[in-house]
Amino acid sequence: MTHPVHTPVVAADGGLISFSLADLLAGRATTMRVELSDAGAAEPWLTRLVGAEASLAALGQGQADLPARPELGRLALLLWLRRWWPAGPSLGIPSLDPALLDLETAVATADVEDLAEGLLDGFEASPAELFDAAIADGALAASAWPVADDVRALCARLAAWFDDQDDVVRAEAAACVETPAPSQNRYALAAGLDPVAPGEGVLASGRASVDWARVPPGILDAGEDTVTWRIVAAAAATRLEVVVAGAFADAAITAFASHEGEPFAEVPLELGAGRFTGAAELAGTAAHVHSGRITVVVGVADEGVAGTTSEDRAEVVALVRARPTGIRTLAERAAAASADEEF
Numbered sequence: 001m002t003h004p005v006h007t008p009v010v011a012a013d014g015g016l017i018s019f020s021l022a023d024l025l026a027g028r029a030t031t032m033r034v035e036l037s038d039a040g041a042a043e044p045w046l047t048r049l050v051g052a053e054a055s056l057a058a059l060g061q062g063q064a065d066l067p068a069r070p071e072l073g074r075l076a077l078l079l080w081l082r083r084w085w086p087a088g089p090s091l092g093i094p095s096l097d098p099a100l101l102d103l104e105t106a107v108a109t110a111d112v113e114d115l116a117e118g119l120l121d122g123f124e125a126s127p128a129e130l131f132d133a134a135i136a137d138g139a140l141a142a143s144a145w146p147v148a149d150d151v152r153a154l155c156a157r158l159a160a161w162f163d164d165q166d167d168v169v170r171a172e173a174a175a176c177v178e179t180p181a182p183s184q185n186r187y188a189l190a191a192g193l194d195p196v197a198p199g200e201g202v203l204a205s206g207r208a209s210v211d212w213a214r215v216p217p218g219i220l221d222a223g224e225d226t227v228t229w230r231i232v233a234a235a236a237a238t239r240l241e242v243v244v245a246g247a248f249a250d251a252a253i254t255a256f257a258s259h260e261g262e263p264f265a266e267v268p269l270e271l272g273a274g275r276f277t278g279a280a281e282l283a284g285t286a287a288h289v290h291s292g293r294i295t296v297v298v299g300v301a302d303e304g305v306a307g308t309t310s311e312d313r314a315e316v317v318a319l320v321r322a323r324p325t326g327i328r329t330l331a332e333r334a335a336a337a338s339a340d341e342e343f
Helices: 021-026 037-051 052-061 072-084 098-115 127-143 145-164 169-173 284-288 310-319 329-341
Strands: 009-012 015-018 029-035 063-067 201-208 227-233 236-246 255-257 262-271 277-281 296-299
Touching: 015 037, 015 072, 015 145, 021 296, 021 310, 029 037, 029 052, 037 052, 052 063, 072 098, 098 145, 098 329, 127 145, 127 169, 145 169, 145 329, 169 236, 201 296, 227 255, 227 296, 236 255, 236 262, 236 296, 255 277, 262 284, 277 284
Parallel strands: none
Antiparallel strands: 009 015, 015 029, 029 063, 201 227, 227 236, 236 277, 255 262, 255 296, 262 277
């Protein structure tokens, strides 16, 4: 089964609309797959989208490969960017600003609602909710400077759309978004573990990679081998120390350690200067774990999570690096401009 990291989707009312990640990132998506879970709910919007004849055939089969609609492809890509974009200096890929992504996704969602009424019934967020998130605490104004003209243009489109929806408050807010001078938002890819104190000894150490599926999006460097851990013997107690290099923002994150497949420690991680760090004392039999297969997982350790592999991550990084500059989203263009400013 293909991991969701490879398949941008739009959750429609009564079905899923999916695209090839490689095609969307390359700007060449020609087909989209519609898979139906509730034909009755899907029939009205599907008929508006593809016409009665094609709709009837798709409803009968439960799925269909249809000509891609650019509005749906753009929304699927933006939703994918919000969840899976592999940012990190170690990869040479800048992070994307959440407020700009929210703004673009608000416009894309409005476009899809205009394309086929009812398609997004029960969708994860409305244009209004996305716009509210974008402007909250002045986030959009602070991030808009590299692409100020484009931000104003998108806000003008939203203002007109909100006006058509009789949402006067948001129409006025969208028409009045300001784009002030730049502000810096960066981090350093911090080094690994600090030296041990005199009298202490390292019993075991290693490195690991962050599984993108187990942590919130936009929090950590997406590169490989950013996790460093060690078991330290001290006079008072034996402890497990974990450092995750490359932090974009704060979040509640825990590292879970296992020995030969058996869990033996949980380490709450706290945000520091460009990294997350944490330590936990090892009591009882766990204090004697220092050989054999030791695994450290950062983020959700539930076996029910569909995790990404190093091959999954490498494939996505390669596709992102090959993405043509001429089809970049607003958030991508802003990230590239900000990166140029820093150097």
